[in-house]
Amino acid sequence: MTEILIKNGFVIDPLNNINCQKMDIAIKDGKIVEKVNEREAKVIDASGLTVMAGGVDIHSHIAGSEVNIGRMLRPDDHVKDVVRKTALTRSGTGYSIPSTYVTGYRYSKMGYTTVMNPSMAAMKAKHAHEELNDIPLIDKAVFTLLGDWWVALETIAKGDLEECARHIAWMIRATRSYAIKIVNPGGLESWGFGRNVHSLDDEVPNFSLTPRDIITGMAKVNAMLNMPHTIHLHTNNLGIPGNYKTTIETMQALESVYKGDKPVGHITHIQFSSFAGDNWAHFKSGAAEIANYLNAHNHMTIDIGQVTFADTTTMTADGPFEFSLYELGGHNKWVNSDVETESSGGIIPFHFKKKNAVNAIQWSIGLELSLMIKDPWKVSMTTDHPNGGPFYHYPRVFAWLYSRKAREATLKKCNKKAQRKSLLPTLDREYTLYELAIITRAGTAKALGLKNKGHLGIGADADVAIYNINPETTDIAQNYKPVRKAFSNAIYTIKDGEIVVKDKEIIAIRPGRTMWLDVQTKEPYRINEEMKRKFKEYWTVEFDNYPVTDHYIKVPEKITIQASV
Amino acid sequence: MVEQKLRVTLITGRTIDQGVAKELGKGSQEYFDNVAVCFLDSSDIKRLGLKNGMNVQVTSPYGSIVVKAKKYPYGTLSGMVFMPCGLWANAICSDATDSIGMPTFRGFTVEVEPAPDKPVLTLDELLKQEFGK
């Protein structure tokens, strides 16, 4: 394998406390090393450029059944964004839900090298993995939807968390997954008969437990299994005015699980769960309350789910939410897709407009949260792609964070009512490049428990992004446009020690790896007769045919963890 | 009274026998027996003076085909005849797609008349006649 030496770049590497130091980064055999032979190595002159670890995305819907139904649903979305075949790259389409190859290319061009696909019905896991194989240039992993899985609900209701944990360990392995995803706990099961839950203490119909039981139970299970990431939680009441209270109650419920060392829960796309006001007419931001809570507590991490004002496609396992969005959003085309014993799902195209008060306030909420939560290590930057906007809009979000001027320029174009309600004019904070590196790679990798990602220390994966930004000579807040452009198009992206993007063009294709957890329980999980019988009852696919086999993962990276049950 | 011709709506679709026969092979006797047929209501069979298993000629604006007549086994089929989907039914279908890709496979008017002297062509005979191969 070739050796690479990146010389004289301004390195920003928060996990190793390196802030804009002029230094060299050496790469050998796909890893960061102490030094390489300068005469033999390929030398990249990075003087005047910013060098960071490759970007890590904690939450982006890029593959799987839901995403693909979204693609099929929207030919109108694709015609405005077509991508030609080249000698090296495949053709495809965008806009809000790019086809698989295009997804890989666009992430790589932004200097991102790792992406988490955060929502996958276990029963459709093979599909998600087949698509992930077709997304080149980035490493990826999937989170399995487990919060409304009948077996989990039954074992939690019974109070037998150890049994629950063993089943979950099996499921994580069977679906080649990386984390436990919980969406509107209890709500998805209720949606089976067209209902929903509305508070943490509503009883889930036909199961004797509440969303609170599911959330705390799963967090404990997550700890028993020693999972690298926390539970990844989409709250109850998402998308409903006044839901910030539910969000705070959810975080409070998890305080009891916290042991003081590492976070126990991650609330995803929290913007959609930070609404105040009693109804849509009185809709306002609950960002201050959420930020205050998070500033006073250390047991949670979050990602933003920033709105970028795009004609996008919303998709979530939260079936009842999508139905209410259908009723609310002018009856656009609506897909509902329930999955037996496990989950539900919904899709609706949605155009976030600056001139719409609610949309503009949502935009403001995302930024308010990012600016008001003091510790950037608690925050990951996402748009909940494609829900808040497509992932390749990230540089716009960066600009709003590092430049007051940029957000003022956008706010000026927003709905007047939203402008009046926005807290942004009161917020002076501007993200530094160091902080930006935290919320886009270092902190994200830390929250995910990815040891070899998000930093450039010795032994880390040689995933590197080099941007045309000179931190010494550039006032990024003032010159936000060129910096934004620089983030859209990395000068170099290096994946596993190979240069894949050079001068903003893709020059090499390599498949990314799919990371998955082999969770080893103390006693090996043995499928007993009862479970086999249950399988026949619960699913319409045979037990033998259920698990994802090695065939489905082109380049696997198995991570073995020892559970404490 | 025996009539010469029947003007009816053609419905095409699957039958279990066609399903089984296609898996046995398109050249099989079972396929020929179960697909080169036209199902008529028992009253229509009488009107045309047919016997179960006699040949009929089914003609549409797009073509004409000779197949065996059979009595429709379930309930009434008044104003309609039914042919299992396959080569013989498609010989009288239209490639008009209403500009959306789907040809006109069913729901159009056909004429059905007895054809006691005309043979039902086998798969290979039909391919030769229609496509020259």
Add this chain to the structure above:
Amino acid sequence: MAEIFKSVVCPICGCLCDDLEATVENNEIVKMKNGCAVCEAKMVHGYKSDERILEPYIRKDGKLVPVSMDEAICKAAQILTDAKYPLLFGWTSSVSETQHVGVELAEELGGALDNCCSVCHGPSVMAIQEIGIPTATLGQIRHRADLIVYWACDPWSSHPRHVERYTAFTDGRFEKSEFKEYVQKLKAKASQKKVDAAIRRTQVRYQPSQPPKAAIVEAPPQSLAKAGRKMIVFDVRKTMTAEVADYFVQVEPNTDYEIFGALRCLVNDQELDIDKVGGVPVEYLKEIVDAMVNADFGAIFFGLGLTQSVGRFRNIEIAIAMTRDLNRKTKFVIAPMRGHFNVTGANTVFAWQTGYPFALDFSQGYPQYNPGEFTANDLLRRGDNDATLVISADPGAHFPKSSIQNMMKHPLITINPDWNAISRLGDVVFPTQWCGIEQAGTAYRMDSIPVTLKKIVEAPKGILADEEIVRRILEKVRDIKAQKNEKDIQGQQQILERKM
């Protein structure tokens, strides 16, 4: 020695039943357990019948002559590269892995790519693109549905185990099988038939001079109001499925749109000032709507009777619209009865690579989509394509005659395991393995659940998987193009040299 394979997946229809047991002796399947009649026909008899293609053929002087695999690959690649605009059609009885390479081949050739969806549920896909679809996996319906509607489809014939595995005759967590009731009903019917026959014998034969033209619809039975599962069938003709239903509504041909419209009005509490729609009295429709609204969970399955008759995708659109409206009152889902075992997979694989499920064109270097323009029958009718590759499908038996006549004007390459109609017409004929019998791979069930097909016997010697055939054609196409490029460059250089 007999070997038993369990949890075998049936590679025939969109049900993808995966609970089969195959007994294999001397590399031959001798027995299938749990399968339907169609499954048995294919897996015990059909796959090894005399209809099997055992070697590649090329048509020379009008006759198909056996050739080597290499010769057939070269010939096929040459035909495809020589063509200005080839059409690649079929794919739906192949595994996803094959479909995956197919997209790459179409892209490389700059040709048109379509799958059997365009002649089955293409209109359903278009309707979904218009207004979306509230749907669910089959297990969700099994567990919860207390009202099941089959509309313009006959699962008993086309998806023989659908009712038994996924709907009325299966036990779910919240709803139980109605099979016992069905048996009782059949018994009652049988004795009724005996009575009828006795009465007939005693009566003088009477023939009406004019048979009734309009369909006769019976009034809804009391059982529509009962608790537990209920099944209603709407169709233009009575079918075996209709026989087992609680209520059969015989509608006039080509009136589905009107009936859905009427039902939708009633669902939304609007009054209708007519007596009948499509031959069905409005008062009956009201009772049906009552049953729908009072259901805890309703499910509608529809078939080609809607997609192929007058109205096409508009029929589906209004059916979905009605289902959507029903979700304001209760839970209701709707799902197409997808035919070929991996037609859903073809839509799925095409969509993740290109954004579009069928009717694709690559002539501009990027994917374009337009049903009516890039759908197989339209291309053929207009004579747009100048070569055709058909894989794992039989348009020879299932396209209108005129489409095939147009196809015959240009070279035809076929990749199918057996001598179906289209193989008999081919100019280059490839044999291939049976997916799900000799070749493993992924298929997508009608509800988008991925299921892995198994390999249970070895293919006859020399017969390749279709994935490999397509991949080898693709490689050869790239070779030919590279050589051509080189020649062009050399040619240009020679011209330049001469000028100098």
